[in-house]
Amino acid sequence: MEAKQKLTLACPALTLSILQELGVATEIFNLWFQMLQQVKRSGVRTNFRREHDKKVCCLGLTSLLALPVDQLPGEALERIFRATLDLLVQYKDQLAEAAEEEAVDLDDMDGFQTDDDGDGSDKEMGVDAEDGDEADSIKLHRLAAQL
Structure with missing residues (x-):
């Protein structure tokens, strides 16, 4: 394996182990998942609304999927999969809306x-x-x- 690939695989594992040593891993993941689910009364997402925000969250969550199964409990793995899929669907919808708005803007001009x-x-x-x-x-x- 190249050094870059080894580093890429080591970062999520190292980060997770440090969070677990500090005893805050569960709290951080609970907060992250809570933030991903928060919506305003209007139904609009409260956090991670921009395309970039969704991309960063997806990258973070998918990097955890590369970890060995024994490093993540089954419940956490399920939450990571679900959150990743939800974010990817939201991101896809957001891109489609932006393309539609751009097409409308071009038609209006x-x-x-x-x-x-x-x-x-x-x-x-x-x-x-x-x-x-x-x-x-x-x-x-x-x-x-x-x-």
Whole structure:
């Protein structure tokens, strides 16, 4: 095995062993899974809403799947599989929505005319202040579409 592959396999095992030595592994995983399941009253996810956030969580969870079975209890393995699948479905849906919005934006653009009045307000797009990262992403997609 190459050194890079050995390091890749050792990182999750080392991290998990350190968390277990400190006695916080269960608490951290419970918190992580709780954060993955939290939703607002509107049904929108509270945490890990951006594409990047979902990717990072999926990478972290899938790295745990490479661990030997004896390092993870059966219940934890089941939760990891379920959380990973849920995140991947959410990520796929988010990509489809972004592609659909981009297609709609391209269809709406005749010449370079837009419906914007130029103030750049996030409120027009229905975005809260706490959704700033998503608003930036939407703005970047629209600018790219205009170019």
